[in-house]
Amino acid sequence: MEKIKAFAGIDIGGTNTVWGITDLTGKILAKSTFRTKDFPDFSKYSSELATRLLTDVEKAGVSMVGAGIGAPNANYFTGNIEKAANLSWKGVVRLREDMERKLKVPVAVTNDANAAALGEMIFGEAKGMKDFIMLTLGTGVGSGIVTDGKLVYGQTGFAGELGHVIMVPGGRECGCGREGCLETYASATGIVRTTCQLLAEMNAESSLRNLPPTELTSQIIAEAATKGDPIALEAFNFTAEMLAIAIANAVVFSSPEAIILAGGLAKAGELLTVPLQKYLDEYTMQSFKGTFRVLHSALPLSEAAILGSAALAISEYKK
Secondary structure, three states: OOOOEEEEEEEEOOOEEEEEEEOOOOOEEEEEEEEHHHOOOHHHHHHHHHHHHHHHHHHHOOEEEEEEEEOOOEOOOOOOEEOOOOOOOOOEEOHHHHHHHHHOOOEEEEOHHHHHHHHHHHHOOOOOOOOEEEEEEOOOEEEEEEEOOEEOOOOOOOOOOHHHOEOOOOOOEOOOOOEOEHHHOOOHHHHHHHHHHHHHHOOOOOHHHHOOHHHOOHHHHHHHHHOOOHHHHHHHHHHHHHHHHHHHHHHHHHOOOEEEEEOOHHHHOHHHHHHHHHHHHHHOOHHHOOOOEEEEOOOOHHHHHHHHHHHHHHHHHHO
């Protein structure tokens, strides 16, 4: 009996790496995780990852025909991770070359937000769409832009970094080395920075004043906003306005069918989307009003990274 064709989906994060084995339909046959930070040396990391993956493939009784990897600063064209700020492997890491040698199957590489966009297009909310933008609102802001059914990579392989459009010249310091980038305002860490600033500027009573800044999280702020905390509500309002401005600008150049939100901050639901829609109505150019929708990712947060990376492998296999 012929074995089921399977695809490895691997998501490399600054803290953890998650991976899984899926079939063509996106059914996850096996999955696991381990700490990326436990392997400061890339050679040891890739050997360990390959060993675990191949063991999982053997246990699942399937035939792996390709692998997709999503990682920070991963370049689809070169297959390399290039100068990722939140990984311990510095400089240029030859990710695709090393993993193809160890796994003995074709390996495709892209940044994590692009992988998320592919996952949404093949398995999620963007099925059937040819033009959409994926925004991942996590520790930072990642984005994947799909036009005419294809991811936008540009000549360098790094196009589509909406998280690093400058919203406020001379604004908040960003991990990219510049100031005022969108992710310093519209991410989980950005809303914490906004809340700290509001606590210093506003006199309103707030339960958040009882917490030291180091203990504030986007989840705590969301819980406070749900209870009507004025500081928390204003933090979401400001975050939504910054995000709306960025989306309105992106719509002008790409005219998408939808903006799809994912990530921890997007889980705040109407706390974010209600003021977001208000500001989109205000800032969207008249000729684009009513031409796009704001949707939430249909993929379970715990599986989205695996399915996105596997979708990359599947799309390359189908070519």
